[in-house]
């Protein structure tokens with residue numbers, strides 16, 4: 656089963672509109688011809704519509720970094736799936752560890768958001784991953800299983816097959832510490848097994864599962880060469896065109 660890898664840049668809380676437009680212009684030029692992988696950028700909300708406009712006519716997709724589960728209502732400060740579709744998004748990152756850690760995101764809310772995003776025809780990038788304390792306590796699989804099962808509850812097999820899951824060990828995010836290729840492969844293959852148990856082999860064979868956590872041009876090819884790793888969710892290295900496109904090229908050449 657061949658799955659097209661997806662390299663997505665999670666810009667987090669970085670870039671004004673002008674900076675965002677300058678970055679996507681460079682990415683657009685440098686990523687032209689990298690057809691073997693799908694490329695996506697996830698700017699902050701304020702830059703979504705201008706970035707969508709700047710990327711019109713290219714294959715580069717745009718994603719948001721969070722969403723509310725209701726389509727509209729009295730939820731001051733929130734952004735709905737309808738609004739993200741309206742802005743031209745294709746993807747939505749849901750359940751990032753920074754949202755779990757700093758903003759009280761729960762597994763239950765992740766699941767609500769995943770379902771709400773599908774209802775608007777958008778594709779979730781659902782994040783799971785253990786903290787350092789959890790890894791050291793030997794409960795990585797337990798934590799990842801709980802997050803994955805709760806996040807994927809009550810979906811259809813076709814929905815799961817079409818979505819993206821990102822395995823991001825919290826201890827590897829922004830720390831410069833990357834999971835070894837083998838450790839990342841092991842947990843990602845474990846997640847694929849959970850999907851198989853819940854939704855069958857067909858969905859498990861099609862769902863794309865990314866690795867995220869200090870991915871750089873130097874370590875991307877080794878990670879992507881692993882059989883179950885279908886791309887990367889890139890933080891810091893996605894903020895500069897040279898490093899982001901370096902990752903894309905490393906992945907294209909390892910395919």
Ligand SMILES: O=C(CO)COP(=O)(O)O
Nearest residue numbers: 665828829868869890891
């Ligand atoms: O959180 C991440 C992507 O969502 C990873 O961030 P870094 O690539 O900066 O470690």
